[in-house]
Amino acid sequence: MAEAETADVDRARGPGRVVVVIPTYDEAANLAWIVGRLRRAQPGVDVLVVDDNSPDGTGDIADALAAEDAQVHVLHRTGKGGLGAAYLAGFAWALAAGYDVVGEMDADGSHQPEQLHRLLDAVRSADLVIGSRWVPGGSVVNWPRRREVLSRGGNLYVRLLLGIDVHDATAGYRVFRREALEKIDLASVRSTGYVFQTDLVTRCLRAGMVVREVPIEFIERVRGESKMSRQVALESLERITLWGLRERWEQAQARRRNRR
Numbered sequence: 001m002a003e004a005e006t007a008d009v010d011r012a013r014g015p016g017r018v019v020v021v022i023p024t025y026d027e028a029a030n031l032a033w034i035v036g037r038l039r040r041a042q043p044g045v046d047v048l049v050v051d052d053n054s055p056d057g058t059g060d061i062a063d064a065l066a067a068e069d070a071q072v073h074v075l076h077r078t079g080k081g082g083l084g085a086a087y088l089a090g091f092a093w094a095l096a097a098g099y100d101v102v103g104e105m106d107a108d109g110s111h112q113p114e115q116l117h118r119l120l121d122a123v124r125s126a127d128l129v130i131g132s133r134w135v136p137g138g139s140v141v142n143w144p145r146r147r148e149v150l151s152r153g154g155n156l157y158v159r160l161l162l163g164i165d166v167h168d169a170t171a172g173y174r175v176f177r178r179e180a181l182e183k184i185d186l187a188s189v190r191s192t193g194y195v196f197q198t199d200l201v202t203r204c205l206r207a208g209m210v211v212r213e214v215p216i217e218f219i220e221r222v223r224g225e226s227k228m229s230r231q232v233a234l235e236s237l238e239r240i241t242l243w244g245l246r247e248r249w250e251q252a253q254a255r256r257r258n259r260r
C-alpha cells in the first residue's frame with residue numbers, strides 16, 4: 001500500500017459526516033488492526049462495528065475499542081444473521097444518527113482503509129461508489145485462480161442477466177450518500193446474505209441513481225476465515241437468476257399490454 005495515500009485524510013470531511021460500517025463475525029484477530037488503520041487513514045471518519053455475537057469474542061474487542069475512542073461505535077446483534085442483515089441494521093443506526101455518507105468495509109483487511117479517500121472523493125458526484133476489483137486499475141492479491149474466475153464470472157452473469165453497467169456488483173467496499181439509502185426503502189430489502197450487495201446496487205440503478213466504480217486493490221485475508229461458502233454462493237446465484245427472470249417476464253408483460 002502506498003503510504004502517500006494516507007496524506008489525503010482530511011478530505012473525509014468533504015462529503016459531510018461519514019461513518020464506515022464494519023460487519024464482524026469471528027474477526028478477533030483482525031478487528032483492532034483494521035479499525036486502527038481506518039482511524040489513522042481517515043481521522044474524520046467514524047466507525048460502526050456490527051457484531052453478531054461472535055463466539056471468538058470480537059464483540060468484546062469492539063467494546064474495548066469504543067471505550068477508548070468516541071468515534072468508534074458498536075452494535076451487538078444476538079446471533080449470526082448474515083452479512084446483509086448486519087448491514088441493514090448498521091445502515092438504520094447510521095441514518096438515525098444523522099450521517100451524510102455511510103460506508104461498507106470488511107473487517108479482514110481485504111479492503112484498504114488507505115484507499116477510502118478514492119471512494120469519498122467520488123461520492124461527491126455520485127449516490128453510490130463501489131471500490132471495484134474489475135475496472136482498469138483494480139486488482140486482487142493472493143486470490144486463488146478459482147476464486148478470481150468465480151468472481152469475474154459471477155459479475156459477468158449479473159451484468160448480462162440484470163442488464164446493469166457495473167463491473168463489480170458483488171463488491172463489499174462502498175460508500176452511499178444518505179439520500180441513496182433513504183430512497184432505496186431499506187425496510188423492503190429481503191437479502192440477508194452476500195447477495196445483498198448485488199441487490200443494493202441494482203436498486204440504486206433502477207431508481208435512476210448515479211453509481212460510480214473506482215479501482216481498489218483487494219488483498220485476500222491472512223488471518224481468520226472467510227464466511228463465504230459454496231452454499232452462500234449458490235444461494236446468490238439462485239436469487240440473481242430469479243430476479244433476472246422475473247424482470248424479463250415483467251418487461252414482456254408490459255410490452256404485451258402496450259401492444260393491445
Ligand SMILES: Nc1nc2c(ncn2[C@@H]2O[C@H](COP(=O)(O)OP(=O)(O)O[C@H]3O[C@H](CO)[C@@H](O)[C@H](O)[C@@H]3O)[C@@H](O)[C@H]2O)c(=O)[nH]1
Nearest residue numbers: 023024025050052081082083086106107170172226227228
Ligand atoms: N455481523 C456479521 N458479519 C458477517 C457475517 N458474515 C460475514 N461477516 C463479515 O463480513 C465481512 C466479509 O465477510 P468474509 O467472509 O470475509 O467475506 P469474503 O469471503 O472476503 O467476501 C468478500 O467478497 C465478497 C464477494 O466479492 C463480498 O460480497 C463481500 O462483501 C466481501 O467483500 C467480514 O468482516 C465478516 O466478518 C454475518 O453473518 N454477520
